[in-house]
Amino acid sequence: MEDKSIRNKLEERLIDFAAKIIGFIEQIIKNPAGNHISGQISRSSISSALNYGEAQSAESRKDFVHKIKIVLKELRETHIALRIIYKTKLVNSFQELDILINECNELISIFVKSVETAENNLNKKVSFKEN
Numbered sequence: 001m002e003d004k005s006i007r008n009k010l011e012e013r014l015i016d017f018a019a020k021i022i023g024f025i026e027q028i029i030k031n032p033a034g035n036h037i038s039g040q041i042s043r044s045s046i047s048s049a050l051n052y053g054e055a056q057s058a059e060s061r062k063d064f065v066h067k068i069k070i071v072l073k074e075l076r077e078t079h080i081a082l083r084i085i086y087k088t089k090l091v092n093s094f095q096e097l098d099i100l101i102n103e104c105n106e107l108i109s110i111f112v113k114s115v116e117t118a119e120n121n122l123n124k125k126v127s128f129k130e131n
Contacts (some may be wrong), residue, residue: 010110011052011056013107014048014052015049017049017104018045018046018048018049020096020100021041021042021100022045022046024097024100025038025042027093027096029092033088033090040081041078044075044077044081045074045078048074048075048078051067051070051074052068052071054067055068062122065115068111068118071111072108072111075107075108082097082101083101085097086101
């Protein structure tokens with residue numbers, strides 16, 4: 001029961017993060033670079049939440065690990081996009097940007113650990129079957 005609660009909280013956190021990114025996009029300066037990065041960050045942040053939802057219905061442990069790795073990939077992409085926005089000063093206020101960068105870092109840390117744990121569990125199952 002507790003495991004399901006943790007999964008639900010993590011799913012909500014990813015959804016909230018994507019929603020905050022969508023709201024934040026309104027603050028990005030409207031020019032060719034701003035428009036491009038807005039679309040990119042929207043896709044990658046939303047994809048992280050959607051892929052986490054798919055991972056919950058994985059067809060196998062291997063499929064689960066693969067989908068969690070996609071979540072991590074999309075979060076890293078989002079993080080780089082946020083850093084590009086910061087360095088190119090595509091927003092006038094950096095307060096919300098700093099909050100989003102921090103949240104993205106925390107989510108990346110969670111999913112790095114999740115991938116490690118899932119891969120270890122997968123390897124244990126494979127080793128057990130081989131014996």
